[in-house]
Amino acid sequence: MVNAPVVSKKDLVVVEKYFFLGAERYRVSVTGTNIIVNVRAGSEEEAIEKALEILGKIRLTDQALEKLRKTSKNQ
Template sequence: MVNARVVSKKDLIVVEKYFFLGSERYRVNVTGTNIVVNVRAGSEEEAVEKALEILSKIRLTDQALEKLRKISRNQ
């Protein structure tokens, strides 16, 4: 199996910062998709890093991301 590149910081945007049960939380969107990752973090930068970790664990690759974007545009 060829190691495909996972999504990068350029593919992510923080869309919301909120507080829940005393914790600072962020919603991070994968641009061009409906994928949103919710993370607990102390800053936007930390939130993006945590979102990248989660997305790499589920192996969201650049190739898969492009397929998802095409599907989203066609709907």
Template sequence: MGGGTELEIVEEYEIEGRKRFRIRVKGTNIILNVTASSPNEAAEKAAEIANNLGLIRKAGGAAGI
């Protein structure tokens, strides 16, 4: 996967008082679920997970979200 936007927030919701985000790796059906206090924090966490799994190349920032 090249540069540009590689992740997108699909849904933001709350469970047991914790804010959760569903983030999709663009061009795939892969959804990452993370707990975070803001969309930027969620994007950073999802980018780290996706990078560790080899799904994207982290280019700094919030992976284009």
């Protein structure tokens, strides 16, 4: 398996900050897709970093992201 680059910060946008059970949480969107990552964080920057970590664990690569974007445009 080739190690393809994973999603980068430029592909992520914080779309919402909210509080749940006393914790500050963020919804982070992968642009051009319907993928949303919910994370607990103390700042937007930390939220982006945590979202990158999660997306890296599921191996969302740049190549897979482009396929998703093309698919969503065709629907």
